[in-house]
Amino acid sequence: MKQYNAIKAKYPDALLLFRVGDFYETFGEDAVKAARILNIVLTNRNNGGERTELAGFPHHSLNNYLPKLVKAGQRVAICDQLEDPKLTKKIVKRGVTELVTPGVALSDEVLSSKSNNFLCAIHFGKKTIGISFLDVSTGEFLTAQGTSEYIDKLLQNFGPSEVLIQKKFRKDFAKEFGEDYHCFYMEDWLFKQDFALETLNSHFQTKSLKGFGVEHLEEGVISAGAILHYLAETQHHKLQHITAISRIAEEEYVWMDRFTIRNLELYHSTAMNAVTLLDVIDKTISPMGGRLLKRWLALPLKNAEKIRKRHEVVEFFIQNSTVLAEVQQHIKEISDLERLISKVATGKVSPREVNQLKHSLDAVIPIKKLATNCDNEALKIIGDNLQSCDLLRSKIKESLSENAPVNIQKGNVIAEGFSEELDELRNLAFSDKDYLNNMLERETKATGITSLKIASNNVFGYYIEVRNSHKDKVPESWVRKQTLVNAERYITEELKEYEAKILGAEEKILQLEQELFGKLVLWMSEYIQPVQQNAQLVAHLDCLCSFAQQAKVEQYCRPVIEEEFELDIQEGRHPVIEKQLPIGENYVTNNVQLDRGNQQIIMITGPNMSGKSAILRQTALIVLMAQMGSFVPAKAANIGLVDKIFTRVGASDNISMGESTFMVEMNETANILNNISKRSLVLLDEIGRGTSTYDGISIAWAISEYLHEHPARPKTLFATHYHELNEMCETFTRIKNFNVSVKELKDNVLFLRKLVPGGSEHSFGIHVAKMAGMPQQVLHRANKILKKLEKSHSMEDSGEILKKSAEDEMQLSFFNLDDPLLEELKEELLHIDIDTLTPVEALMKLAEIKRMLSSKQKTKA
Numbered sequence: 001m002k003q004y005n006a007i008k009a010k011y012p013d014a015l016l017l018f019r020v021g022d023f024y025e026t027f028g029e030d031a032v033k034a035a036r037i038l039n040i041v042l043t044n045r046n047n048g049g050e051r052t053e054l055a056g057f058p059h060h061s062l063n064n065y066l067p068k069l070v071k072a073g074q075r076v077a078i079c080d081q082l083e084d085p086k087l088t089k090k091i092v093k094r095g096v097t098e099l100v101t102p103g104v105a106l107s108d109e110v111l112s113s114k115s116n117n118f119l120c121a122i123h124f125g126k127k128t129i130g131i132s133f134l135d136v137s138t139g140e141f142l143t144a145q146g147t148s149e150y151i152d153k154l155l156q157n158f159g160p161s162e163v164l165i166q167k168k169f170r171k172d173f174a175k176e177f178g179e180d181y182h183c184f185y186m187e188d189w190l191f192k193q194d195f196a197l198e199t200l201n202s203h204f205q206t207k208s209l210k211g212f213g214v215e216h217l218e219e220g221v222i223s224a225g226a227i228l229h230y231l232a233e234t235q236h237h238k239l240q241h242i243t244a245i246s247r248i249a250e251e252e253y254v255w256m257d258r259f260t261i262r263n264l265e266l267y268h269s270t271a272m273n274a275v276t277l278l279d280v281i282d283k284t285i286s287p288m289g290g291r292l293l294k295r296w297l298a299l300p301l302k303n304a305e306k307i308r309k310r311h312e313v314v315e316f317f318i319q320n321s322t323v324l325a326e327v328q329q330h331i332k333e334i335s336d337l338e339r340l341i342s343k344v345a346t347g348k349v350s351p352r353e354v355n356q357l358k359h360s361l362d363a364v365i366p367i368k369k370l371a372t373n374c375d376n377e378a379l380k381i382i383g384d385n386l387q388s389c390d391l392l393r394s395k396i397k398e399s400l401s402e403n404a405p406v407n408i409q410k411g412n413v414i415a416e417g418f419s420e421e422l423d424e425l426r427n428l429a430f431s432d433k434d435y436l437n438n439m440l441e442r443e444t445k446a447t448g449i450t451s452l453k454i455a456s457n458n459v460f461g462y463y464i465e466v467r468n469s470h471k472d473k474v475p476e477s478w479v480r481k482q483t484l485v486n487a488e489r490y491i492t493e494e495l496k497e498y499e500a501k502i503l504g505a506e507e508k509i510l511q512l513e514q515e516l517f518g519k520l521v522l523w524m525s526e527y528i529q530p531v532q533q534n535a536q537l538v539a540h541l542d543c544l545c546s547f548a549q550q551a552k553v554e555q556y557c558r559p560v561i562e563e564e565f566e567l568d569i570q571e572g573r574h575p576v577i578e579k580q581l582p583i584g585e586n587y588v589t590n591n592v593q594l595d596r597g598n599q600q601i602i603m604i605t606g607p608n609m610s611g612k613s614a615i616l617r618q619t620a621l622i623v624l625m626a627q628m629g630s631f632v633p634a635k636a637a638n639i640g641l642v643d644k645i646f647t648r649v650g651a652s653d654n655i656s657m658g659e660s661t662f663m664v665e666m667n668e669t670a671n672i673l674n675n676i677s678k679r680s681l682v683l684l685d686e687i688g689r690g691t692s693t694y695d696g697i698s699i700a701w702a703i704s705e706y707l708h709e710h711p712a713r714p715k716t717l718f719a720t721h722y723h724e725l726n727e728m729c730e731t732f733t734r735i736k737n738f739n740v741s742v743k744e745l746k747d748n749v750l751f752l753r754k755l756v757p758g759g760s761e762h763s764f765g766i767h768v769a770k771m772a773g774m775p776q777q778v779l780h781r782a783n784k785i786l787k788k789l790e791k792s793h794s795m796e797d798s799g800e801i802l803k804k805s806a807e808d809e810m811q812l813s814f815f816n817l818d819d820p821l822l823e824e825l826k827e828e829l830l831h832i833d834i835d836t837l838t839p840v841e842a843l844m845k846l847a848e849i850k851r852m853l854s855s856k857q858k859t860k861a
C-alpha cells in the first residue's frame with residue numbers, strides 16, 4: 001500500500017489500475033468508481049492498515065474494461081510491474097506505463113472508425129486565441145489561431161474528445177465556449193512560446209517551424225507545444241507517426257459559424273434520432289474516407305479550380321461505372337491504414353494487424369493501376385502518387401505467417417523459412433511424436449511391458465505410465481512421480497532430459513518470435529510516411545466514389561461553379577427531407593435565383609408548415625454540397641462561389657440550445673451584419689419573431705434594409721410571417737417577394753410547396769393547429785378572435801394604434817427620467833406626425849424610439 005500510495009499521489013486525478021500478479025486492482029475511491037462503471041464486485045480488505053475498498057479484474061481483460069472507463073470520461077493510469085517477480089525478493093518495482101485519457105486513445109474499442117478522436121489545446125493570447133488538434137491514432141496534427149468566433153467554429157467542426165486549457169483561463173474557456181467539453185487544466189508555465197518551439201522542434205527534429213508554414217502563428221504554436229508536452233506526460237513517447245503539423249487555412253474554406261453548422265444539421269442534430277446530411281450522403285467504404293468526408297463537409301472549398309477538379313472525377317466515375325465499381329471493390333479490402341500505421345509507430349500493433357496492413361497495401365496496387373490508366377487527369381495524379389510499397393509488402397509476407405494471431409504469446413507468428421534458428425527450435429519442439437514413439441518402442445522391448453504409455457500433463461510434465469499388473473517389471477532406475485488407482489507414473493533420465501529440451505525450446509521460440517516481430521515493426525516505421533500518403537489518397541478517392549454513387553442513385557446534377565455572384569438553382573430539392581417523406585409522396589422541387597443586381601433579397605412568406613424553412617435550408621445545402629465537390633439534388637445549378645454561409649432562426653425555434661432569449665437572436669444577427677461579404681449567402685428564418693409583433697416587424701425590416709443598402713449586397717433569403725415586409729419591395733428595388741403557395745379549400749388548406757412570385761396574406765396558423773388535432777372549441781374561439789383582430793387592425797387603423805403605442809411607450813419610459821436631453825427628445829418625438837407615415841415607417845420609428853429610450857435608460861441606471 002505504501003508503494004501504491006506513492007504512485008497514486010503522482011496521479012491524483014486519474015483512476016489508477018495497479019497491477020498485482022495477474023490482476024489490475026483499484027483501491028479506495030477509485031475502486032468505488034471502477035466497480036460502478038464496470039459493474040464488478042466491490043470488496044474491502046485490511047491492507048496492512050485501515051480497511052480499504054478494492055475492486056479488480058484479470059489483466060488479460062484490460063482491453064474490455066479500459067474502453068468502458070475512458071468512455072465514462074475517466075483518465076486511467078495503468079501501473080505495471082516493471083520487473084519479473086521471480087527475479088526479486090523485495091516488492092516488485094512498479095510504475096505507470098501509460099495514461100489513457102479520452103483525447104489520447106489508441107485502442108479500437110475506444111475509437112469510432114468513422115470519426116477522428118481529437119485532443120485539443122487552447123491558448124488565450126492577448127489578441128487572438130491559438131488552437132491545435134491532434135489525433136494520436138492517425139497522426140494528424142493541425143493548428144490555427146484567430147478570433148473567439150473562429151475558434152468556436154473549429155471546436156464545433158473538430159469536436160475534440162478532450163481540451164487542454166491553461167489553469168488561469170479555466171473560467172474564460174467556459175464563458176466563451178460553453179461547458180460541454182471534457183477539459184483538463186494544465187500549469188500556466190507550459191503555455192510559453194520558447195517552451196513550445198523547443199518541444200516542437202525537438203519532436204520534428206527541425207531548427208524552425210518554417211517548413212510547416214506555422215511559425216508565424218504564435219498562439220497556435222504555443223497550444224501545439226502544450227499538446228506534445230501532454231503526450232509525454234501521459235507516457236506516450238513513440239510518436240514517429242506525427243510527421244508534420246499543418247495550418248488550418250481559414251481563407252481556403254467557406255465560413256460557417258457554429259449556429260449554421262447546427263441549424264443545417266450537417267453532422268449532428270439537436271433532435272433525437274434526427275437524420276443529418278452526413279447520414280444521407282455518406283457512401284464511403286473505408287474508415288479514412290468516412291473521416292475525410294466529415295472534414296470536407298465541415299470545410300467546403302472556396303477555390304473554383306479545386307472544386308471543379310473534384311466534380312470532374314465524380315463525373316468520370318458516373319460515366320464509367322465499371323471503373324467506379326472496381327475501385328470501390330478494392331477500397332473494401334483496405335482496412336484503416338491510417339490507424340494501422342500509427343499503431344506501428346506506437347509499437348502497439350499486433351501480428352494480425354501487420355498482416356492486415358499488408359493486405360490493405362496489396363489492394364492499393366490494382367487501384368493505382370486503374371487510376372493511372374484512366375482518361376482523367378486528377379485520377380491519374382492520384383494513381384501516380386499512390387505508393388506501391390513493394391519492399392514493405394514482401395518483407396511482411398516473408399516474415400509473418402499467414403495466420404499470425406492477435407496475441408503474440410499464442411505463437412506461430414513468424415513464417416516458416418524466415419529464421420533458421422526458429423525453424424530448428426520448432427522442429428525440436430514439435431517433432432516430439434517420432435522421438436517419443438521411438439522411446440516407447442525401446443522401453444517396451446527392454447521391459448517386456450506391453451501396455452506402456454508415454455504422455456504429459458501440466459502438473460507433472462512428461463511420464464511413462466505402467467498399469468498396476470506390470471508394476472513388478474519396472475526397472476529400478478525409473479523414479480515414481482504419481483500413483484493412480486490402476487497405474488503408476490514414472491520419469492526416466494532420458495525423458496527428463498527430453499522434457500527440459502522441449503520446455504526450453506518452447507520458451508526460446510516465444511522469445512525469438514517476439515524479438516523478430518519487434519525488429520519487423522521497428523523496420524516498418526521507415527514506411528510511416530508512404531503508408532500515410534496512401535491512406536490519404538485512398539480516403540480522397542473513397543469520398544469522390546461516394547459522391548458519384550450518391551449522385552447516380554439520387555439523380556443529382558453536376559453544378560456549374562462560377563466566379564460570378566449569381567446563384568441559380570433549378571428544381572432544387574432538400575437532400576435529407578426528400579429521403580424521409582412517406583411512401584408515395586414526392587418532394588416538390590423549387591427554383592431559387594439570387595444575384596447582386598436585381599434579385600438580391602427574396603422575402604418568402606407563406607403559411608406555417610408550407611415549406612419555407614425547407615427552401616432556405618436546401619439552398620444552403622446545395623451550395624455547400626457543390627463547394628465540397630459533390631453533385632447536388634437539383635436539375636441544374638449555377639453557383640457563383642460563396643465564401644460565407646450565415647443562417648439564423650428566430651429565437652423561439654432555438655429553445656433547445658438553452659438560449660431562448662431574444663437577446664441571443666439579436667446578438668447573432670448583429671454578428672452576421674458585421675461580417676457579410678460580397679459572396680455571402682444569408683438565410684434568415686423568421687428573425688424578429690421572438691418579441692412583440694411591432695418590435696419584430698421593425699427589426700426584420702431594418703435588417704433587410706441594412707442588407708439591401710450594404711455595399712456588399714449579400715444574397716439573402718428571408719422567411720417570415722410578417723406580411724408587412726412585403727411592402728419593402730416598393731422602396732427597395734432588389735427585394736423581391738415570393739410565397740410558398742397553398743390552395744385554400746373550404747375549411748382547410750392544401751400545401752402545394754411551390755415557391756411562386758408575390759407575397760402571401762395569411763399564415764393559416766389556425767388551419768395548422770387544426771391539422772395538429774387542436775380541440776374544436778379552441779379552433780373556433782381562435783377564428784373568432786382572429787376575425788375581430790383583423791377588423792380592428794386593418795391598415796387604415798394601424799397609424800392610430802401605433803401612435804398610441806408610441807405614446808404609451810414614451811410615457812412609461814420617461815417615468816422618473818428628468819434628463820434635459822430626454823426632455824428634448826420627448827418634445828421632438830411627440831411632434832412627429834404619425835399620420836403622414838406609412839404603417840411600416842411608423843413601426844420603424846417606434847422601434848427607433850424604443851432603442852433610444854432603452855439606451856438612455858441604461859446610461860441613467
Ligand SMILES: Nc1ncnc2c1ncn2[C@@H]1O[C@H](COP(=O)(O)OP(=O)(O)OP(=O)(O)O)[C@@H](O)[C@H]1O
Nearest residue numbers: 577586587588589607608609610611612613614753
Ligand atoms: N418541397 C417540399 N416537398 C415535400 N414536402 C415538403 C417540402 N417542403 C417542406 N415539406 C414538408 O413540410 C414540412 C414543413 O416544412 P417547413 O418546416 O419548411 O415549413 P415552414 O413553412 O418553415 O413552417 P413554419 O412557418 O411553421 O416554421 C417539412 O418538414 C417537410 O416534411
